[in-house]
Amino acid sequence: MRILAVSGSLRRGSHNTDLLRGAAAAAPDGIEIELYHGLKEIPPYDADDDRPGDLPAAVERFKAALAEADGILISTPEYNSSIPGVLKNALDWASRPLAESPVRNKPVAVLSSSTGMLGGVGAAAETRKVLGALGARTLEETVAVPKADVRLANGIDAELLAELRAVVDALAAAVDTRAALAA
Template sequence: MSAEILTLVGSLRAGSHNRQLAEAALKLAPADVTLTLFEGLGEVPFYNEDIDTDETLPESAAQLRAAAERANAFLLVTPEYNGTMPAVLKNAIDWLSRPWQAGAMLGKPVAVVGTALGQYGGVWAHDEARKSAKIAGGTVVDDVTLDIPGSANRFAEAHPYTDAEVTERLTKVLDMLKNAAA
């Protein structure tokens, strides 16, 4: 059975190591996995129930929800900002959690990975993303983790795709997420 995995990156910076990690996932995805990197999280307005109506739903939010509806699993790739996930990722989860108990994440497997400058690789942010995705209705695959410390040094001269340990671990994450989506 093939899997449709929607990838959301919590960093908007073009040269982000987390974006590079998501790009590596695109290259490493098994043949029976369609991995889509959602572009445009920066255009999705902060969640506001007043604009979450049929008449006023922002196009960017509608595109995010449509992509999430097509997916049967999610890969969240996030750095750590001030001990938690970036607002752009939290906002995406908020949009996907609605309508309450019928949002696009409901019952779908979610894996969280990422890299950060610090010595723990963003584990606080990853824990917060898992918690938020679980509350939004996602089925968090808790044994799927990839926390890569020291991103500024580790990826200063190399793309994560060229790091043998990262590619091995990321391939395992994608396989486990694919199996959870089956």
């Protein structure tokens, strides 16, 4: 089973990217979690450039990676009480044409972390709302890490690893359910 991991933060020391790496480490045998590195190359959404068969190369790559994945795991920070622009922009590209969106009917779990007290739960909720508009099967299971600079200062501890494992297990179960329904 292949899970595509997408971080809403581009910075090198991102706590959200760390969470995705933790989820990859926590995943059981048979579940491969691959981190997507190309979000920064995706241009701002422009409907004039949204031509099927002639998309910007970075958008083509992103949509192909989403399509090839069995499930998607997103981890997002909160920027000014909302979704970081790069993540929303990438999801906007992935949303058209709506009936053919590569996330349509695909299981997606959303994690969050922030240096604030709430761990980015607002941004995660908004990300789930956007994913709903795209027709994704968005899971309620989540992990939110508040005060991430303190909590993750020494890496991901065993308790957090277990929480991440629970989300990965739920995502894998949703992928299996989807496959069973399609069979």
